[in-house]
Amino acid sequence: MAQPTIGHLDPVFVALMDEIKDLLRYAFQTSNALTFAVSGPGSAGMEMCFVNLLEPGDEAIVCINGVFGTRMKENVERCGGTAIVVDDAWGEPIDVDRVAAALKQHPKTKLVAFVHAETSTGVQSDALTLCKLAQAHGALSVVDTVTGLGGIPVAVDQWGADAVYSGTQKCLSVPPGLSPVTFSDRAVAAVRARRTKVQSWFLDLSLVMAYWVGDGARSYHHTAPVNALYGLREGLLMLREEGLESAWTRHARMGSALAAGITAMGLGLQVDDAYRLPQLTVVRSPEGIDEAAIRRDLLKNYDLEIGGALGAWAGKAWRIGLMGQSATPRHVLTCLSALESGLIAAGAKASAGAAVSAARAALA
């Protein structure tokens, strides 16, 4: 990203855009022609999916099992759509049967939107089944995999997903600011068949396409964040060099080791093994301990940031990320040591060393 900025229509830059599209197709496991990076954070990628696929009056099923599902509902409503909410408890995956029932009850559903890897709860949902279910009912699927991409299997073509967005700052280890997206031919057809203009000019796919796709000549839409895209290219190259399967295995190993350490420390995991994300572990903080003070301590004394919990879990849990370049044994062990020492300093019961030993055993 510290390379000199070149023009956003420079032939060298256009070649770099093509390379990024190919690398993203690999990361998303798709052959979708329309695969690129939105010039804004994940929230912009989310909004690009909804404003292009929905028109006023459309019905959308929105699955909510955490913060980011709630945002999808906001998006649907701000597009003039009607959100049919399928609610699941925080910490639980999306209940496929209830989505099926909602689809039966609302046969005009235009799309089904859900979060593959909920960043607020650390839960993975069954993207394959949900996408296939939507497709069987003639609905499109919109998938949030901001935290999933590069950390756990994302297989856009196998899923049959129609619009998928992600972020750069999670398992790709690229600075924040861009949102990788991919759209199936069905999604593109739905955009082409719109009766109304997309409400956002900045996120209008038909205009953005002319810049990112287009044979030969690219027409100017907005000025792309050139240096940020250098960073994305590098992160994607690193992912391809490691190989997707290796990256998934690495995240899985580190997540297991962290969980073993946390359990050995006597702390509880908020999410069941069966659907816990390896790259994001939600840990119950001990009763009587100021969890925010522990986070400040870790940041100050270990230069280590762990996340606070959101929503109903705020003040009661931590969210520990092991994503991309931070999913390494060193990070796991440092985090466990730091957390243990912070808890002991704060007067909590914690047997020094037990966590790290358990994690080491899991990594061996």
Added chain:
Amino acid sequence: MAQPTIGHLDPVFVALMDEIKDLLRYAFQTSNALTFAVSGPGSAGMEMCFVNLLEPGDEAIVCINGVFGTRMKENVERCGGTAIVVDDAWGEPIDVDRVAAALKQHPKTKLVAFVHAETSTGVQSDALTLCKLAQAHGALSVVDTVTGLGGIPVAVDQWGADAVYSGTQKCLSVPPGLSPVTFSDRAVAAVRARRTKVQSWFLDLSLVMAYWVGDGARSYHHTAPVNALYGLREGLLMLREEGLESAWTRHARMGSALAAGITAMGLGLQVDDAYRLPQLTVVRSPEGIDEAAIRRDLLKNYDLEIGGALGAWAGKAWRIGLMGQSATPRHVLTCLSALESGLIAAGAKASAGAAVSAARAALA
């Protein structure tokens, strides 16, 4: 921008956001509390102004004297507003009298939108008069100064402007991807008085405010592009170290020197001296010369990118930017030498050396 990424809610980062707000207030010459950088390019900054200030059914006067005025009209219409267009010829500034007439004819006008420094034509319009005129009629003003900020006087408080957006990649010499914006108290009051939700969740000012402003606790809205903001801070620090007045004088001198050289070369300037932007000079390309081939030649042989013209001027003119760190004598002389040699190689009439001599004289 190559510094390590830190958390977007890290106390160190929150302090950096405060510093950026102060530096932007200096650049914009405003004391507006709501002054920050949108996490997207100038097009996102433009859209943030319109989606927050307009509601369906509102009337907006849009001044169009180039490409970017046309985009404002698109924005108004996509917000469900009615655009009352005041059209001026390409290469001319906005006709203040016609805007006054439109305001009289449309007393319910919610806002007047115009481009201060048109990037497509190189023309400066009279922002002070236009903002005062809007205010006198009880309308808000929305000002595009993407190309203006840091290059020519921008005085938001003196103008009485209500919503102003810019970009980082023009006279601030910061990589593209962010859009500095500032909103007056009147604009904030208009947002607070809305009857409907803002159609964009990503650009909803009331939500973004809670992250960028907020006393003490900042609430998470989206993940800010941390490294891009490091870059903006550095560019703004450089501007403050030089001083706004010095930066304006430097741009004015370089623009004059380039114009002198272009004239000495026998080429025509597309815009009258009285309102030509010093940082963006539109030059008529000689008849019978393939202007795109000249641009390719300059890029290949001099690593120098000059812009093609847009709209009605496409294929007939060049747009030469001398912005921020590229507004120096070296850039002026290199550009003139390169253009002269490219034209001679292409068989155009051009007296070798005349342009550079004239520019040197202007710079002396």
